[in-house]
Amino acid sequence: MQFHELSARAIEIHRKFAETAGRKNFPAWTREQVVQGFVGDVGDLVKLAMAKNGARHIEDVDRKFAHELSDCLWSVLVIAKLYGVALEKEFPATMDAIEAKLESS
Numbered sequence: 001m002q003f004h005e006l007s008a009r010a011i012e013i014h015r016k017f018a019e020t021a022g023r024k025n026f027p028a029w030t031r032e033q034v035v036q037g038f039v040g041d042v043g044d045l046v047k048l049a050m051a052k053n054g055a056r057h058i059e060d061v062d063r064k065f066a067h068e069l070s071d072c073l074w075s076v077l078v079i080a081k082l083y084g085v086a087l088e089k090e091f092p093a094t095m096d097a098i099e100a101k102l103e104s105s
Helices: 003-023 031-052 061-082 087-104
Strands: none
Touching: 003 061, 003 087, 031 061, 061 087
């Protein structure tokens, strides 16, 4: 999948979450709540990384780790869209700036 396709897919799933919430008479998550959910996903990812490094025991850790990384990517893509950040443009520019800084040190 191309970056723009990943982003579009993430936004489509975000829209479906909002529709499902509406059918259950819950409000759709705000931008801030999406960020808060991302923080929870990062916490879950940390626990899974600990398990992959032997500090915890979690069944089927490889599958769960891959799933959680995907959840985190989904969150980043949705947060970028909700806050109007063009990641497709900003990511390469940020990597170029970091690389230039590394090369000059």
